[in-house]
Amino acid sequence: MYGIQLGCELIPLEISELRREGWDDWLFGWESIEFVVAGTAEGPDALRLDVARRVAAQAQHFIDSAIKHLDAAIAKERFGASGDWMVQGFEFGKNPADSVNEFEVWFVIDGDIYGRWYVKFQDHGPPLGCTPGAFSRRGA
Amino acid sequence: MTVIHLGDEQIPVSQSPTKLLGFQTWGFDWNELSFDVGGERGPDKTSLELARRVAANFEPFVMAANEYLSAMVSLERFNATLPWIAQGFEFGIYREDSFTEFEVCLVIDGDTYGLWHVRFRDVGPPVGFWPVAFSRQQH
Numbered sequence: 001m002y003g004i005q006l007g008c009e010l011i012p013l014e015i016s017e018l019r020r021e022g023w024d025d026w027l028f029g030w031e032s033i034e035f036v037v038a039g040t041a042e043g044p045d046a047l048r049l050d051v052a053r054r055v056a057a058q059a060q061h062f063i064d065s066a067i068k069h070l071d072a073a074i075a076k077e078r079f080g081a082s083g084d085w086m087v088q089g090f091e092f093g094k095n096p097a098d099s100v101n102e103f104e105v106w107f108v109i110d111g112d113i114y115g116r117w118y119v120k121f122q123d124h125g126p127p128l129g130c131t132p133g134a135f136s137r138r139g140a
Numbered sequence: 141m142t143v144i145h146l147g148d149e150q151i152p153v154s155q156s157p158t159k160l161l162g163f164q165t166w167g168f169d170w171n172e173l174s175f176d177v178g179g180e181r182g183p184d185k186t187s188l189e190l191a192r193r194v195a196a197n198f199e200p201f202v203m204a205a206n207e208y209l210s211a212m213v214s215l216e217r218f219n220a221t222l223p224w225i226a227q228g229f230e231f232g233i234y235r236e237d238s239f240t241e242f243e244v245c246l247v248i249d250g251d252t253y254g255l256w257h258v259r260f261r262d263v264g265p266p267v268g269f270w271p272v273a274f275s276r277q278q279h
Binding site: 072 | 272
């Protein structure tokens with residue numbers, strides 16, 4: 001099974017469009033989805049920002065793949081959740097242990113008030129591409 | 141050398157060869173489970189004391205982790221069979237970890253490459269430690 005090939009296309013984005021959040025996170029919005037890129041007080045990590053812009057250009061592929069990954073493991077009905085996974089955002093380097101090739105997409109779902117559901121992708125490069133390797137539920 | 145007392149036994153706490161984000165880890169074994177504790181020049185005292193308390197009565201946490209995971213995970217879709225079996229516990233091994241949290245690491249038959257973690261947080265009396273998060277990593 002092959003993953004998603006991360007393309008070279010970058011979404012258009014000026015550094016001035018990024019909003020700083022907290023000490024070292026930088027945010028931008030794309031198609032109503034929030035992208036958070038870790039960095040320093042001076043600005044976002046340039047390599048992670050590059051990955052974020054490329055992921056944003058094909059965000060729907062990653063969302064679909066992540067949902068498939070969650071649905072393969074999670075029984076929503078057991079904890080009273082219903083409906084579709086609703087994407088909230090992508091995160092790049094929020095966990096400092098993550099390499100530049102790793103990022104997460106996160107969701108919420110009706111009925112799980114305190115849960116945030118994350119799927120982590122890792123870019124293995126061609127031919128494998130980006131595959132979902134981990135998922136988690138964290139309390140909001 | 142640091143030792144802890146569990147029951148009548150004195151358990152040595154040794155330096156682990158692995159280093160996470162520049163954070164040294166320390167560990168001891170108890171009932172075939174590994175207990176890993178973070179710390180700079182030695183195991184952090186608060187984390188080590190929590191590890192000692194959890195080790196002395198670890199079964200309820202393994203049971204609670206199983207209940208927590210079973211409430212959300214579809215084992216049929218993994219072809220996995222209960223129960224999740226504990227491999228070890230982790231206390232403050234990442235810099236952002238709180239002293240009131242720890243994780244239990246588990247595996248389950250049928251999910252060869254899956255490593256599961258359930259995080260417990262002390263939510264205060266009367267509840268005490270409560271599972272608040274889980275993850276499955278492919279390894």
